Amino acid sequence: MKLKSILIGAALSVAMAPMAAQAGRGDDGNLNIIYWQAVSILNPFLSGGTKDIDASALIIEPLARYDENGAMVPWLVDVIPTVSNGGISEDLTSITWKITPGIKWSDGSDFTSEDVVFTANYCMAPDGGCAQLAQFSDVSNVEALDALTVKVTFSKPKPFPYGPFVGGQSPIIQAAQFKDCVGAKAPECTDANFGPIGTGPFTVKEFRANDVVTMVANQNYRDASKPAFASLTFKGGGDAAAAARSVLLETGEFDYAWNLQIDPAILAQMASAGKGTVVSAFGTSVERIMVNLTNPDPALGDKRSTVEGGPHPFLTDGKVREALSLAIDRNILAEVGYGEAGKATCNVLPAPAIYNSTANDSCLVQDMAKANAILDEAGWAKGSDGIRAKGASVDPLSNLHQRRSSGHTSPD
DSSP: OBEEEEEEEHHHHHHTSGGGGGOOTTBTOEEEEEESSOOOOSOGGGOOOHHHHHHHTTTOOOSEEEOTTSOEEESSBSSOOOTTTTSBOTTSSEEEEEBOTTOBOTTSOBOOHHHHHHHHHHHHSTTOOOTTGGGGTTEEEEEEEETTEEEEEESSOOSSOOOTTBSTTSOOOOHHHHTTOOGGGGGGOHHHHHSOOOSSSEEEEEEETTTEEEEEEOTTOSSTTOOSBSEEEEEEOSOHHHHHHHHHTSTTTOSEEEOOOSOHHHHHHHHTTSSEEEEEEEOSOOOOOOOOOBOOOGGGGGGTTSGGGOBOTTTTSHHHHHHHHHHOOHHHHHHHHHGGGBOOOSOSOOOSGGGOOOTTGGGGSOOHHHHHHHHHHTTEEEOTTSOEEETOOSOGGGOHHHHHHHOEEOOO
């Protein structure tokens, strides 16, 4: 399990101090952010890149989003629709959102349900190439019931109807700005894609694709005390090590850097300079080994490692996979590979916290004795060379044919 490492320098640390909550809009000056992967577009419907989604999230917003633990938080609405509060139909085929009154776009115009409907039609338009189309899976209709009420209808029951308009990958774009950018015309609207009008805390002042975005505080933002920063520079380029150095070793150059996947020892050495702080938060990215359940024997030619070539000689045995799992020291691998930015996990979905299960945590402890016992019980007998073979009762070196046909393995 990996986490994303970020570096916070002195300027941002001061801004996050307790007194900052009482500051007014723009009181904390300029914020400098660096991602070593540069922003290429500010329309997440035309990009699945994290850098683009993160940058655009400062400008355009969804109806609801998630907190650091995975809990849904109302954003442009006051209440998350549920079956119990009447926002989701009993048959799970529709969800109705009620927009918070008084929200303005950064150009001063009213944010209404028509913008939400337009956003859905924009992403679902044929030939539009919407990168977030999966968020609108099974949506059959989106309609404005009134100026502040939107109803989404699905073609079948949706136990989790929060795909559309929830999270950074599904924000609302302004209908007036994007009205001529639907379908095949979507990527042609450079001005809109590079400078979207939004409801978020910042607006775009200048955007140089694959280089830097300059933003300023949105004067029509719904919270008069936010954002704390008057302006923001979102720089991209270089590599992870350079981004780390710009915060940890270069005073005042950047306040925040993200995704610093570099040698843990080097990162710790940089942090020891005392000019920045490494902050880590575990996410859903997992480094894992995928098990091949088909036969990889080269003698099979084109059928090698295919279903047609037959099953793997020993990995198809669940007991073998269990033993191999117990033989792995995941904690050492995480420490060596990622340092503080890595944590062993037994799950493919280890985060957010509300979704993480402890049911498989036995894999966190390496247990060679148990691994060998499992193989013994499953009939994988160990030969004099330490290699196990299924049902072997003689030295496996004297029966290579048996080992090839039956398979062999060893956790030792």
